[in-house]
Amino acid sequence: MNNGNTSREAVTALVVETLKGVDTGGEPFGEVDETTELLGRLDSMGLVTFIVDLEERLNDDLGMTVALATDRALSQRQSPFRNVATLTDYVLQLADESANDGRA
């Protein structure tokens, strides 16, 4: 189980690795870093698949139990799914909250 102390580097690496494995519905991502955009690059099913894959890998590889598609994420004006960096921040924020709730 994750204790809320997973490093930003580890989460970023997992986001990048998961993203590289997703069918974009168009051109492959090629080089991926923290500035790589998600919305606009992934088609709608690509985004769904990516989010589900990432939830599973966070759980399997880092022991983090997080639900990325929350009410808050879907209603935020500034979507956390904008790019790799914003998504990484969001994952870490959820993990912190989960640890504070005693579930992670």
Add this chain to the structure above:
Amino acid sequence: MDERRVALVTGTSGGIGRHLSEHFARAGFLVEGCSRRPAEWEVDGYHHHLVDVGDEGQVRDMFQSIRRRHNRLDVIVNNAAIASMNHSLLTPGSIVDSILTTNVKGVFLVCREGAKLMRRAAYGRIVNIGTAVVPLRIEGEAVYAASKGAVETLTRILAREFAEFGITCNVVAPTLVETDIIRGVPREKLDRIVASLPIKRLATFEDVSNAVDFFVRPESDYVTGQVLYLGGA
């Protein structure tokens, strides 16, 4: 890891859920079952989860357990449901909330988490248990019938969303079956309902499992988004 197929049946403390669990176990499946109460029965290959399907956290935890132990899921039968048969004028809002939470939200949550696991193998069979009360429009069952009508619509749309993952999604809608859920229905009313059916008897557990088997067969991969009413309803 065991290579046997895995089936999840919800609402397995008794009735249709127990019958289907035993049916799948006899057919060689590993069976995962759940209900809010412990199962007071046992069969080889059956594993019980204490879960309220309307509770998102509990449903997630159950699927995490299934994923870790089996890493596959071939079949889901969403059977868990509650009913409260009463005139609408005497039905409290809290009962409506309970029925919709278990019968609609519960089915949705199990389908959602199940599809995440099934898509790994690009294969899955989801069967949601509906009711012929929807077309029969029986007085006193407004909320129960509405919840099952919602399950039909949910199933038809999930069938479209899940098709690209190789997952089919269908409904088996029996007429009334002799289970706890109709225990409160007066015999006279049951007789009237049966008299209105083309085939004049209650449904049996075997009627239900027979129809479920059709949707679950690997050969039924071109059958999705369908509602099968039993008994000619």
